[in-house]
Amino acid sequence: MRSRTSAALLPVARYTLLIVLAMIILAPIVWVAISSVRPPEEIFLYSPKLSWRTFIPETFTWENYRLLWESDFPRAVTNTLFVAFATVALGILICSAAGFAFAVFDFPFKNTLFVVVIITFIMPFEAIVVPLYVMVRDLNWNDTYFALVMPEVASGFIIFLFRQFFTKVSKELFEAARVDGASWWRIYWDVAMPLSWPTVVAAALMMFIHQWDAFFWPLVAATSPDLTMVQVAIARYLQFEQADFGRLFAAMTVASFLAILPFMALQRYYIRTIVDSGIK
Amino acid sequence: MRINPAYYFLAPAFMGLSVFKIFPIGVAIVGSFYGTTLIGESVFRGLDNYLSIFGDLDLLRSFGITLLFNLIANPLQIVLSLMVALLVFRPGPLIGLFRSVLFLPVTLSLVLTALIWNLLLDPYLGPVNAVLDAVGIGRQGFFKDEAQALGSMVWLTTWRGVGYWMLFMLAGLYAIPESLYEAAKIDGASWWQRFRHVTLPLMRRPIAFVLVASTAINMLFFAPVYVITAGGPNGATDFVMFRIYQAAFNYIDVGRSLAMSTVMLVVVLAVAIVELWLMRSED
Numbered sequence: 001m002r003s004r005t006s007a008a009l010l011p012v013a014r015y016t017l018l019i020v021l022a023m024i025i026l027a028p029i030v031w032v033a034i035s036s037v038r039p040p041e042e043i044f045l046y047s048p049k050l051s052w053r054t055f056i057p058e059t060f061t062w063e064n065y066r067l068l069w070e071s072d073f074p075r076a077v078t079n080t081l082f083v084a085f086a087t088v089a090l091g092i093l094i095c096s097a098a099g100f101a102f103a104v105f106d107f108p109f110k111n112t113l114f115v116v117v118i119i120t121f122i123m124p125f126e127a128i129v130v131p132l133y134v135m136v137r138d139l140n141w142n143d144t145y146f147a148l149v150m151p152e153v154a155s156g157f158i159i160f161l162f163r164q165f166f167t168k169v170s171k172e173l174f175e176a177a178r179v180d181g182a183s184w185w186r187i188y189w190d191v192a193m194p195l196s197w198p199t200v201v202a203a204a205l206m207m208f209i210h211q212w213d214a215f216f217w218p219l220v221a222a223t224s225p226d227l228t229m230v231q232v233a234i235a236r237y238l239q240f241e242q243a244d245f246g247r248l249f250a251a252m253t254v255a256s257f258l259a260i261l262p263f264m265a266l267q268r269y270y271i272r273t274i275v276d277s278g279i280k
Numbered sequence: 281m282r283i284n285p286a287y288y289f290l291a292p293a294f295m296g297l298s299v300f301k302i303f304p305i306g307v308a309i310v311g312s313f314y315g316t317t318l319i320g321e322s323v324f325r326g327l328d329n330y331l332s333i334f335g336d337l338d339l340l341r342s343f344g345i346t347l348l349f350n351l352i353a354n355p356l357q358i359v360l361s362l363m364v365a366l367l368v369f370r371p372g373p374l375i376g377l378f379r380s381v382l383f384l385p386v387t388l389s390l391v392l393t394a395l396i397w398n399l400l401l402d403p404y405l406g407p408v409n410a411v412l413d414a415v416g417i418g419r420q421g422f423f424k425d426e427a428q429a430l431g432s433m434v435w436l437t438t439w440r441g442v443g444y445w446m447l448f449m450l451a452g453l454y455a456i457p458e459s460l461y462e463a464a465k466i467d468g469a470s471w472w473q474r475f476r477h478v479t480l481p482l483m484r485r486p487i488a489f490v491l492v493a494s495t496a497i498n499m500l501f502f503a504p505v506y507v508i509t510a511g512g513p514n515g516a517t518d519f520v521m522f523r524i525y526q527a528a529f530n531y532i533d534v535g536r537s538l539a540m541s542t543v544m545l546v547v548v549l550a551v552a553i554v555e556l557w558l559m560r561s562e563d
Contacts, residue, residue, distance in 0.1 A: 011372070018367055022381045024439070028396050029384070031407065044405040050414035054407050098293035105286035113290065120301040122492065122552060126500035126521055127545050130528045130537045131308035132300065154296025184285045213389030215503050220529065231391040235507050238395060252392055259387040267380060275451040 029256060031055070036064055036253040040246030064246035072225065073251055076233040077258070083148045083229065084211035088204045090153045095203065096196065098154075099162025100188050104174060114163075121156030126216060133220050143224045152211060158203045164277040165199040166192060202273035205266050212259050230255050305545065312539035316532065329539035338515075339523060339540075345430065346499060346520045353434045353441075354494045358487060360438065361445035366479075368446070369453045383443040393440045394504035398423060401432060423508050429516040436504055441497075445490045452486030453479070488559035492552045499548050520544060 035043045038057040046053035068074075101107075102114060132151060133142070141147045169192065177187045193200070218229040228236075234255055237248045263270070315325040333339055368379040385393065400408050401422035409419045422432045456479065464474045502521040505511060511518040511526075520540065528537035 014367055014372075018378045021364065021367075022378055025381055025384055025443070028400055029388075031400065032396055047405055047407045047410055050407075050410040054410055094292040094296060097289040101286040101289035105284065105289075107284045107286040110286075113294070116294075116297065116302070120297050122496055123301070123545070124496045124500045124548065126502050127541055127548060128301065128304040128308065130524060130534070130541050131304040131311060133528070134311060134534060134538070135304055135307050150296070151300040154293045154300065156297065156301075159293055184289075188289070209387055213387075213391070215389060215391045219506075220525075231389050234395065235391055238507070248395075252395060255392055256388055259389075260384065263384075263387045264380065267383065271379075271383075271447060271450075274447050275454055277451070 029260075032249055032256065033253050036246075036249035037061060038246075038249075039063065040244065043245045043249060064250035068247050068250040068254070071247060072228065073230075073233055073247075073254075075226070076228045076230050077254070079145075079227060080212055080214075080230040083145060083214075084208045086145070086149045087152050087211050088207045090149070091155060091158060091207050092200055092203055094153060095155055095158040096162045096193060096200070097188065098159045099164075100166050100192055102159070102163040103166030103169075104171075104192075117156045117159050119156070121160060129216055129220060132217075136221055143222055143227060145227070147221045148211075148214075148218060148227065148229070151217065152207070152214075155207070158207065161199055161203060161273055161277055162196065165196050165273070168276075169195060198269045199273050201266055201269040205262060205270050209259050209263065212255075308538045308541045308545065311535060312542045313535070315535040325535060329536050330543075332536065333539055333543065338518075339520075341515070342518045342520045342523050345516075345518055346501070349430060349433065349501065349519070350495055350498050353437050353498055354491060356434065357438055357441045357445055357494055358490055360442045361490065362449050362483070362487070364442055365446045365449035365453055366475075369450060382446060385440045385442075386444045388440065390440065390503040391507055393436060394507040397432070397436045397439070398508045423517075424513060426513045426516045429509055429513060433501070433504060433509075433517055437498060437501065441494065445494065448486050448490055448493075449483070452483045456482045484559060488556060491555050491559065495551055495555060496548055499551065500544060 034055065034057060037060050039059050039061050042058060046058075098117075102110070102117075136142050136147050173191060174187050177191050182190070213231060214229060215231040215235070218227075218232050219235075222229065234248070234251050237244065237251060312329050313324060313326060314322050315329065316322060364382055368375050368382065388396075400406050401420075403409060403419060403421050403424050406422075408422075413419055421428055423429050460478050460482075461474060464478050469477065500521045501519050502525065505517050505519050505522040506525065509517040511522050521544070524537050524540045524544070527533050527540060
């Protein structure tokens, strides 16, 4: 009897918890989006004292977005999109090739090289930001798109994901193509890559979001206004233009949604790739 | 002699990793023995940078703050991400939607997360304080309060991190054979006993992974400190990574900054090894 009551209560507890958690996650994002369509002077007008106006706009306006459009923010968005797409294109190519090599071939130092891959993926990027900056500056690469793109192209994690995927593809498939006289390049490009498209989608999404969200590296490596990336631009809005909350909220909304939308569309590949990768 | 085709496939990626991930470690180590004079000349300083780091009480306090932050934030995120993974593991109506929502903060940058929570938790303007005031708890200082700033940082990183770690916990949960749960059920094991004796032991590897990965990230916690507190109030959020940044870009003492980077690389590596050793399988 007791266990039947608790069995009936369990879904109620489960969904109550989930609803509370979902609200904790969504409320801040929704608040930013709502605030971005308020006139700048209204954003914090009602927030010190709780009332319905704290959360619901009195006046609705696109003015913040119009001002944002006329600022240097579109340039930052274009810069970041360019950097992100370049990183994705190059990164997918070279990381999938390396993953393919680890999965398909036997060669001397294979394990040693794989340990190097794992170390680079555990090693936090922040730890090498200053030495990387010193290196890039000494080579006169700072303030270039090259400096923003190249350090993120070879990624230990993405190599690892491709390796995990290719390891699971039947070896006979590759050997059959080999018997037919195909070169390894053909096998990689025409057999292995088309099969791996869910991993390609997941890896592209990860690399895109990684660059879209990049902050520390662009902050130090690309200080020229022409190369400003989105996150750095937003952090500057807060520091230098404290009063301009309208533009800040519009910029935060744009920055959030340009990462959230592709993610929402493609997240099942992201989840599946990590779940299947065997990090467990 | 024929070159193994594997090396052609590996070459581009390993060039990238060597130049941009491995070589900077060498730059950090070599540079940590040098200093810069006032006129910008590079001079060999031997171990001076290291001696000054370990003799600097303020910096040791920074290490303490960074360590304390990790000791709270990482176990907290592990427990919460496992709990949340268990909530969305079994199928059910709308469970997929909840899973997406919980995972959503992964797409938000640490900078945006920091900006949003800084505004939400503002002592004067923040709506969170309006709510706390209305329900009678009273206004809190959060990031502006010396006693609450570090805790607010823990909240921020947890809010953003749990959904991501949940994914790795889910991967672990999916790998546990259903038959083990059924066998435990037939033996009359309660929900807690099944969790304690079936789930937990088999979740050792994902938990170890999340522990190591979250430590690697949180030992070098930076962006929110830069954006929100700049180390304050009164040094309460004086994280090591912020000092490394300041040493290089505010005080232009690159040698010292590189020495600190080297120490942190060693510390992160050592902590990861200790954690993996602690989480090793008992069999």
